[in-house]
Amino acid sequence: MSIPLTLGLWVLTTYTTHILSIVTGNDSWVDRAWSIAPAIYVASLTRWDDPRSVVVAAAVTLWAARLTFNFWRKDGYNPRSEDHRWAYIRSILPGPLYTAFHLVFISIFQNLLLLLIALPAAPPPLPPRASGPQPWCMADTAILIVFSILLALETLADEQQWAYHQLKQATTTTTTTTTTTCSPEHRRHIALGFCTTGVYRYSRHMNFFAEMGIWWCVYAWGVVARPHHHHHWLNPTLVGPLLLTLLFQGSTAFTESISAKKYPAYKIYQQTTSRLIPLWPGPPLNININMNLPAPPPPPRKQQ
Known part of the structure; x- marks a missing residue:
């Protein structure tokens, strides 16, 4: 160190x-x-x-x-x-x-x-007469489990976001393959302009929620390592995850202000889905809007 x-x-x-x-x-x-x-x-x-x-x-x-x-x-x-x-x-x-x-x-x-x-x-510095660092304990294991869940959740959120934007990009480039295989439901979802399915039904920014939680886990590990330190629950390293959490509040509000101007349905999404903390969602968006997407080609005629 x-x-x-x-x-x-x-x-x-x-x-x-x-x-x-x-x-x-x-x-x-x-x-x-x-x-x-x-x-x-x-x-x-x-x-x-x-x-x-x-x-x-x-x-x-x-x-x-x-x-x-x-x-x-x-x-x-x-x-x-x-x-x-x-x-x-x-x-x-x-x-x-x-x-x-x-x-x-x-x-x-x-x-x-x-x-x-x-x-x-x-x-932390070792206390006087300490034989070594604070040993691993059940609290460490619990933090590791929470960290792993949050990392998996962030991975899933990013994968779903990536898959959505890949499908959106492929559909709007109007290839025969994508227009044939893209269902009306998917086409309607793509036309919204933003992902509202999967984990994004429970939180508009699930990846942000997981990211904040990951760094609170790192802070919690630091707390467990300082059991003999005065006020170890409120040690100075709290500033890092606290500032990160505050930054996400501001950046999320700013990002959503841009999205609300860009996508007509985003304000309805804000009313039906939690901002950061995963909560039970409202009804899925099902809005009649001009999708501006090419109609899929008719099915091939059966040969007689």
Whole structure:
């Protein structure tokens, strides 16, 4: 475990993403670091003779590998790709204001947050006369189970979102195969413009819910590792998952404001489905709207 190494890596990441953003005019360089930097920070903080610390590092590495793959297949690592929300913000903020926003929020705050969510993984100093780190216990096992469920849930949510957008893209390109195999129900779902089935019937942002929960699990592991520390339930590393949770509240509201303008049915979806926390859903959307999709070809005539 090396705190100076972790801080050095953070400075390097922050400086690199900021400079690349300025040089290329692309503000998604921090997005490209989002799934990679926390895993590197956690690895640099790991005490390799502590089973709990090793498990946390392994769990975060699995999270990072899955999220990196998901970002890669969406072409996120293409230097020319950029989150559409940055362009939207540039369009509504004057130049000097956006420059300040870019420096303070995109480059500094987001990179700082990636460091803060990793800090709970740092093993605490050993108390006097301690024979070793706090041993693995039932609480650790419970946290590992919850972490695994949340990771599986986030994976499922991203897979369903990916499948939906792949079908949407294939259908709107109007190939004979997709128009033949796409059922009227699927065509109606595609015409909505956003996924409302699967886990997205229970939460409009199931992947966000799982993401927040994953980092609260990392914090909980840090709490279990500090049973002899004063106020161990409210230790300073709480700042990381708390800020992440607050960030998701703001980014979700901002993203939904764009979606509501883009898709006519989104406001109805907001009324029938929970925002983040999975809850029992309302009735599925079944709205008569202009789908703007080509009609499927008629079935082939039977030969007589």
